[in-house]
Amino acid sequence: MYGVEYLSLEELLDQDPSACEFFQTLSPRMKAMLEEDESITSFARLQSKTAQMRSAGLL
Secondary structure, three states: OOOOOOOOHHHHHHHOHHHHHHHHOOOHHHHHHHHOOOOOOOHHHHHHHHHHHHHOOOO
8 A cells, every 4th residue: 555665764765766855855844744753664655644744734
């Protein structure tokens, strides 16, 4: 459902160039919030969480 799973966001960003590129486009505030979320272990989860944050106005 979420594609390749990693142990952490850090590992995801180290191993998945697309996820890393996507992450780099985010604001510093959003990056900091995502770094605290231990459930982000795939690119799909990263995209989903980012979309949720945007729709909630947490840019």
